Amino acid sequence: MNFPDDIEQLKRKVEKIIDPIDSAAEKGTKAEKDFLFTASRTDAGRSLPPYYLVYFLFVDLLGYKNLGQFEKVAWSVPIDYNGTAYLLEHRKLGMGLFASDKENQESECREIVNKITKAVRVASPYFEWLASEAAKRSDLNVLNHSLRLHDRYAFLVTEYKKTIQEANSRKDEIIRKEYFSTSWGIEIPYYGLKKESEWLAISAIDAFYSFTEHVFIHAAILKGMLLTGEDVANLADKDWATKFKSCLDIEDQDVKSHYDQLVSIKRQIRNYVAHGAFGKNGEAFQIHTGAGAVPLLMPHQKGSSRFSMQSGIEFNEAEAIKAVEEFLSFYWESKMFPEVIYMQSSLPTILPYATDSTYSRAMASVEDMEEFVEYLSRMHDDAGNMDW
Incomplete structure (x- = not known):
């Protein structure tokens, strides 16, 4: 379908699917006194599609009346089904279908939920169109997973350090093992632990780059460099170096x-992890020569020098972890960068604040950002509790 031209065609199709569901407000359906406050959550309503799809279906597409916000209620849409009033509401405890006589109306409620579920499936092209249109604008939040991603990195680094410490402490240990009554061998724990520590180091470093790519995108929003959903998506597609430079000025010598x-x-x-794991030092091939099998390295670079017989790209886990930790100490843990204060709060970045200078004012100093985060956290908690 081609939107917005085909909206009316889709609307008629959806109305046919949900029939006899109708707008209680437009139909003037009578309900018991205080129905809005006494209606009970039905069991059938627990199977409704996600709240936002129900809202887009009834309010945006079909034009049903939304009664607005109440205490612990984000939105409320009264519907009619065979002359009886029901409520579709998103409350603090989730999306639900509410009825005046839950026990005796459960069968009808299941019918309503089934019709809504089918209508949501049919309307999926409309939801996709809404999403693509929203991405062009700035009325979006970008979810902030910085702390969770940092925790993943920190866990892997801790495990790496524990494993390498154990490996070094058992470097001279030799275990004599009996395989059969006439067969014995030795085991040196150091080598197995060293191998495991290398795996953990590689995983930790990969987690670090994943974490920092996420952080750099949020930092770019806070600095006013990304204003729309498409801007965010475009930077997300760029490489790690581009994201770094969108966040920090590499003209600064420390940076x-x-x-x-x-x-x-x-x-x-x-790049080794992402390009087929041909060896952490780029060892991809061996050349057949008179000297024997000679390593042919593939250091993952484009151009005429994609292959080499020379070393120079050897990887040292301890040095790499040290460099990563030094950067995190400089940026993530220093309390010198206002954007980090925000990201450590786990609040989403809010694109309208990037366009109206709200973030610009908060970014003036660490103190300004701390005050802003405290204020925004209170607002966020109130919204989460639906304390309007």
Whole structure:
């Protein structure tokens, strides 16, 4: 379907599917006194599609009346089904279908939910169109998963350090093992633990780049560089280095020092993870020569020098982890960057605040950002509790 031209055609199709559901407000359906406040949540209503799809279906597409916000209620749409009033509401405890006589109306409620579920499936092209249109504007929140992604990185680094410490402490340990009555061997725990520590280091570094890519996108929003959903999506498609430079100024020598180290590590290790795991030092082939099998390295770079027999891209886990930790100490843990204060709050970034200078004012200093985060956190909690 071609929207918005085909909206009326879709609307007629949806109305046929949900018939005899109608707008109680337009039909003038009579209800018991205080029905809005005494209606009970039905069991059938627990199977309704997500609240936003129900809202878009009835309010945006079909034009049903929304009664607005009440205490612990985000929105309320009264509907008629065979002359009886029901409520579709998004309350603090979730989306629901509400009736005046829950026990005796449960059968009708199941019929209503089934019709709504079918209508939502049919209206999916409309929802996709709404999403694509919304992405062109700035009335969007961008979810902030910075702390969760940092926790993943921190867990893996901790496990790496524990494993390498155990490996070093057991470096000289030799375990004699009996395989059969006449067969014995030895086991050196160090080698197995060292291998596990390398795996953990690679995973930790990959988690670091994933975490920082997420952080850099939010930082760019807070700095007013991304104003629409499409801007965010475009930066998300760019490489890690581009995201870094959207957040921090590499003309600053301290920043440049961290950037150079991290770009080098990324080329050595994360590109290995992302390009077929041909070896953490780029060892992809062996050449057949008179000298024997000679390593042919593939250091993951474009151009005429894609292959090499020379080393120079060796990867040292301890040094890489050290460089990562030094950058996090400089940026994430220093309390010197206002945007970090915001990201550590787990609040979503709000694109309208990037366009109306709200973020610009908060970014003036760490103190201004701390005050703003405290204010916005209260608003966020009130909205979550539906305390209007």
